[in-house]
Amino acid sequence: xxxxxxxxxxxxxxxxxxxxxxxxxxxxxxxxxxxxxxxxxxxxxxxxxxxxxxxxxxxxxxxxxxxxxxxxxxxxxxxxxxxxxxxxxxxxxxxxxxxxxxxxxxxxxxxxxxxx
Amino acid sequence: xxxxxxxxxxxxxxxxxxxxxxxxxxxxxxxxxxxxxxxxxxxxxxxxxxxxxxxxxxxxxxxxxxxxxxxxxxxxxxxxxxxxxxxxxxxxxxxxxxxxxxxxxxxxxxxxxxxx
Numbered sequence: 001x002x003x004x005x006x007x008x009x010x011x012x013x014x015x016x017x018x019x020x021x022x023x024x025x026x027x028x029x030x031x032x033x034x035x036x037x038x039x040x041x042x043x044x045x046x047x048x049x050x051x052x053x054x055x056x057x058x059x060x061x062x063x064x065x066x067x068x069x070x071x072x073x074x075x076x077x078x079x080x081x082x083x084x085x086x087x088x089x090x091x092x093x094x095x096x097x098x099x100x101x102x103x104x105x106x107x108x109x110x111x112x113x114x115x116x
Numbered sequence: 117x118x119x120x121x122x123x124x125x126x127x128x129x130x131x132x133x134x135x136x137x138x139x140x141x142x143x144x145x146x147x148x149x150x151x152x153x154x155x156x157x158x159x160x161x162x163x164x165x166x167x168x169x170x171x172x173x174x175x176x177x178x179x180x181x182x183x184x185x186x187x188x189x190x191x192x193x194x195x196x197x198x199x200x201x202x203x204x205x206x207x208x209x210x211x212x213x214x215x216x217x218x219x220x221x222x223x224x225x226x227x228x229x230x231x232x
Contacts, residue, residue, distance in 0.1 A: 045160075045209065050220055104160075109159050
């Protein structure tokens with residue numbers, strides 16, 4: 001079974017600084033997708049960034065980027081120029097490439113605080 | 117991204133009663149929907165996969181007779197918590213997979229259930 005591990009229950013970053021959230025996963029599959037979701041206090045799950053395992057290039061979305069190390073099964077999220085609105089729970093998630101109905105497996109989450 | 121609605125957003129009920137939660141895919145038809153449960157300060161745990169036209173697929177440890185799922189149409193799935201007890205109090209979230217295999221899942225805003 002696939003597992004996703006987030007070893008940092010809480011992280012704190014100052015506004016405008018950079019922070020990296022860690023995620024490791026375990027799978028025997030070669031094709032899969034990895035996601036970072038954000039859950040603000042409203043509890044609405046919001047996609048931050050997506051990475052296809054077959055792509056060597058790391059995904060980027062504005063201030064958000066990932067460091068995808070397939071051999072090490074590592075998928076960290078870097079948030080640059082942190083803003084107060086970035087404060088939220090962040091969940092790393094894995095999905096096998098077995099079709100649109102394949103399940104998401106979530107990590108335990110990292111709570112990010114952004115301070116002035 | 118796709119819009120997914122849930123109703124109600126909050127519900128309070130007495131112990132022993134049943135509660136129905138609706139999940140609607142507003143942008144496209146969905147043959148599959150997912151139901152998650154989230155306890156405070158914890159991650160999302162997949163409860164079941166709702167399948168249009170067939171029985172839901174439940175995760176290990178989830179009581180089928182307690183959490184009844186009906187995928188009534190291609191845009192509507194319902195989760196009924198039968199004979200609810202205080203330990204069923206939680207945040208319930210549904211999601212709809214995207215149309216393409218590389219898509220993320222689109223999440224509803226969640227339903228907070230409190231059983232007195």
